[in-house]
Amino acid sequence: MIDFELTRKDRELLEAIRREALVARSYARHYDENEHEFPPDELPEAKDFPSVFSLFAGRGKEDTGMGVISMLLTAGQTWGDYSVRMRRGKGGLGNAALRAAGTPAQQEKWKDLTLAMAITEPGCGSDPSAVQTTAVLDGEEWVLNGEKIFVTTGCRADGVVVWATVDKAAGRAGIKSFLVEKGTPGFIVAHKEKKLGIRADDTAAYVFKDCRIPRGNLLGGEEAIPKAGSGGFRGVMKTFNMTRPAVAAIGLGIAEAALDFTRDQLREAGVEVDYGAGIGGQSALVRRFQRLEALYEAAMLTVLHAAWLSDHGKPNNTEASIAKAKGGSAVREITQGCIEILGPLGVSREHLLEKWFRDVRITDIYEGTGQIQRLIIARDILGYSSSELR
Ligand SMILES: Cc1cc2nc3c(=O)[nH]c(=O)nc-3n(C[C@H](O)[C@H](O)[C@H](O)COP(=O)(O)OP(=O)(O)OC[C@H]3O[C@@H](n4cnc5c(N)ncnc54)[C@H](O)[C@@H]3O)c2cc1C
Structure with a gap:
C-alpha cells in the first residue's frame, strides 16, 4: 500500500x-x-x-x-531558494549518469568528483540522437570534437559526462557517453550562460577541440558497448528516471513558497483563506487561490508516487515523466496565478514572487521539455517505439 x-x-x-x-x-x-x-x-x-x-x-x-x-x-x-543553499552538496547530473551507466571500477574511480552532464548542442536538444559531437578512437585514446551549451554546474564541476557519436550513420546506437575531467587539454569552458531565471545557477558552454581522453573513459566500458543498459543511449537515459521527479520537486518547492507568500499577503489585506466555508461562502479570488493549492498537492503526489516506486524497486519510467510533465505545467500556473492574485505586489522586485515566477520556468525545459515528457508517456501507454511516435 x-x-x-x-x-x-x-x-x-x-x-x-x-x-x-x-x-x-x-x-x-x-x-x-x-x-x-x-x-x-x-x-x-x-x-x-x-x-x-x-x-x-x-x-x-x-x-x-x-x-x-x-x-x-x-x-x-x-x-x-533554487540556487543558494546552506551547504552545497557534491554531485551533479553527471554523477547520476555515472551511477546508472558506469562500470563498478569507473564508479569507484570517479565517485568523489562533481560531474556535469553535457548533451545539448546548438543544433540538438530534445532529440539527443542528433548529437554532432564526435568521438574517434585513436590508439589508446578517444579524440572528442564538438560544442555543448547550457551545461548545469558547468563551471563548478570537476568533470563532465559528455554525449558524443562514435558513428553518425548508426544514429542512437552510435551515441556513447564519455567522462572528461577538467584540465584535460582541448576541453574549454567557453562562457557562462545569461538566463531569465535561476540566474545564480552555474550554467556553462563547452568546446571540445581535439580533446584526448583515455580509452577507459567510455562509460560502461568497451566490452559493454553492444549490450543494452551500457554507457550507450539507453543506459544513460535511465539516469532520468531518477532525476525527472527531482526536477519537478525543485519547481514545486518554489511554487509552495509562492503560495505561502500569497496566503500571507491576502491575510495582511484582511482576506482569510477559509477551508471550511462552502463553495458559496468564498470569494472568487479565494477559490482561485485554493485551486492553485490543489494543483500543488496533485503535482506533489505524482512526484512522491514516482519516488515511491523507485524506493520499492518497481519500474517508474512513465511515472517519472508524469511527475515532470505535471510538475512543469503546475508550477508555471501556480506562480503566474499568484502574481495575478496579488497584482503589483507580484511583479515588484521588492518581493521574491516575480523571481519565483522566472525560476520555475526551467522545470518544464531541462531534462526533457513538457512536450517530450508527454511523448514518452504516450509511447509507454500506447506501446509505441520512439521511431513510431515522435
Ligand atoms: C538553465 C538550463 C540548464 C540546462 N542544463 C542542461 C544540462 O545540464 N545538460 C544538457 O545537456 N542540457 C541542459 N539544458 C538544455 C535543455 O535540456 C534543452 O534546452 C532542452 O532539452 C530542449 O532542447 P532545445 O532547447 O534544443 O529545444 P528544441 O529541441 O529545439 O525544442 C524546441 C521546442 O519544440 C518542442 N519539441 C521538440 N521536439 C518535439 C516533438 N517531437 N514533439 C513535440 N514538441 C517538440 C520542445 O518541447 C520545445 O518546446 C539546459 C537548459 C537550460 C535552459
Missing part, C-alpha cells in the same frame, strides 16, 4: 531543512541581481546549523524511503 505518512524523525528533518532554507532565502535577491557571482559553497551561518547528514543518522526501516524523503528535502531546500 502506498503511504506517505512521515515519521517524527522525518518531520524533524524537514523542519530543519526549512529553517536552513529561510536563511538561504535572505541571499536570494542578491545573487539573482548579480548573475555569475555564484553563491558560496557554504553560507556564513552554516556553523549555527547541524549538517543534514547528521540529521540523517539513525534513520531506520520504519522511516520514509530514501527516494520519497529526498523529494521532500529537495522541495524544502528550493522553498528557500
